[in-house]
Amino acid sequence: MSIDRRLRQVRETRDRLLREGPAWTRGPDRDFEIVTLPARDCDLLRDLLIAEQAETVVEIGLAYGSSALAIAEALLTTDPRQPRLLAVDPFQQQAFNDVGWDLLRSAGADSITSLLRVPSSVALPQLLSEDVLADAAFIDGSHRFHEVFLDLYFLRKLVRPGGLIVLDDDWTPSVRAAVRYYERNLGWTAIQDAFHQGSQQRINNEPAAELVPRCRAVRLPDPSFEPPFDNFQPF
Ligand SMILES: C[S@@+](CC[C@H](N)C(=O)[O-])C[C@H]1O[C@@H](n2cnc3c(N)ncnc32)[C@H](O)[C@@H]1O
Numbered sequence: 001m002s003i004d005r006r007l008r009q010v011r012e013t014r015d016r017l018l019r020e021g022p023a024w025t026r027g028p029d030r031d032f033e034i035v036t037l038p039a040r041d042c043d044l045l046r047d048l049l050i051a052e053q054a055e056t057v058v059e060i061g062l063a064y065g066s067s068a069l070a071i072a073e074a075l076l077t078t079d080p081r082q083p084r085l086l087a088v089d090p091f092q093q094q095a096f097n098d099v100g101w102d103l104l105r106s107a108g109a110d111s112i113t114s115l116l117r118v119p120s121s122v123a124l125p126q127l128l129s130e131d132v133l134a135d136a137a138f139i140d141g142s143h144r145f146h147e148v149f150l151d152l153y154f155l156r157k158l159v160r161p162g163g164l165i166v167l168d169d170d171w172t173p174s175v176r177a178a179v180r181y182y183e184r185n186l187g188w189t190a191i192q193d194a195f196h197q198g199s200q201q202r203i204n205n206e207p208a209a210e211l212v213p214r215c216r217a218v219r220l221p222d223p224s225f226e227p228p229f230d231n232f233q234p235f
Contacts, residue, residue, distance in 0.1 A: 006108045007076040013107035014042070014069045022064050024099045035063050037140060037168055041198040041215050042070035045138060045166055048194055048217060049074035052164050054135040055083060058127070060120045060151055061140035062089035065100030067168070071138060072109035085113040086132065088123040088141070121147060124154035134159045139175075140168035148178040156186070162222030166194075170216035171201040177235065179216060184233040187221035 001009075018039050025031045037045070049057060049071060055078075057071050068087055075083035092101055092115065104110050116123040120141050137155045141147060148167070155165055165188075169175050182188040194217035203209040 001108055001111075003076060003079050006111070007073065010069055010073045010076060010107045010109055013103055013109075014039075014066075014073065017064075017066060017069070017103060022099045022103065024097050025064075026095065026097075032064055036065075037067040037070070038199050038214075039066070041168070041195065042066050044195055044198045045215070046070040046074045046077075048164065048166065048191075049136055050077050052136055053078050053080065054164070055080035056132065056134040056136075057085050058124075058132075058134045058137040058155065058158060059085060059087045059140070060089075060138070061142075061168075062087045062092050062100040062115065063096055063140075065103040067138055067140060068100060068104055068113070069107060069109065072104065072107065072112060075112055076109075083112045085109070086116065086123075086127060086134070087113055088116045088118070088120045090117055090119045092117060119147075120151050120154075124151065124158060128154060128157055132158060134163065136164040136166070138166045138168070143169055143172055143174055145174040145178055148175050149181065152178060152182055156182070156220065156224070159220055161220055161224045163220050164191075164217060165220065166215055166217045168215050171203050171205070171212050171214060173204055175216075176203070179218060180235040183218065184235045185227055185231075187225065188218045189221075191217040191219060 021032050139151050195213035195215040199214040200211045201214050202211050
């Protein structure tokens, strides 16, 4: 299938998902709207990856497939030599009935996607042992501090120096704390205006708390470096 046709199919699938919702949802009311990455944040993620000319992207957390389709749209738009989306989700079948994977397949994006059906703590070291070098990553997995911290630990080695990492739900204290360790200690820099046009949410959903962009984009330093252990900056 030509690249133009695949790109058209991915865009049509994204439009249909937005208009009609997925073919299947989990039990809780409005689960799709609550769980999936909102369309405008998907568009901003896509545009960032296009600007990055990303060829290999790691995604943690496929669920309903909105963010994966946006990543696929970016990869097919820039049309690099070997576009690759490495998606990680241990619960895609058991919790999501493969709805995200089926959407990627119906969009023809499965030809550029590998789905690793294991936790990110297993998948990322595996990718590292296979010498994968990614240009960018999107994290929207368990949201537990220790798992996000570990995702960032491995992505620091998997994403090339100077590459990009985007995190969903930077309004949650667990995600905020994890990424700030890397910003304070390892020279990662936030791309401040990347998601200012996107969804906003109050920190920890507390009514009096600061309203912040839902997603956070950070750039890895180039070259990468190891800080002295006795220069630890609390975060
Ligand atoms: C908020 S949803 C992701 C939403 C998705 N990006 C979208 O746009 O529809 C979180 C996803 O992370 C997955 N997940 C949970 N724990 C995980 C882990 N340890 N490693 C990778 N993925 C995990 C869940 O199965 C779920 O699909």
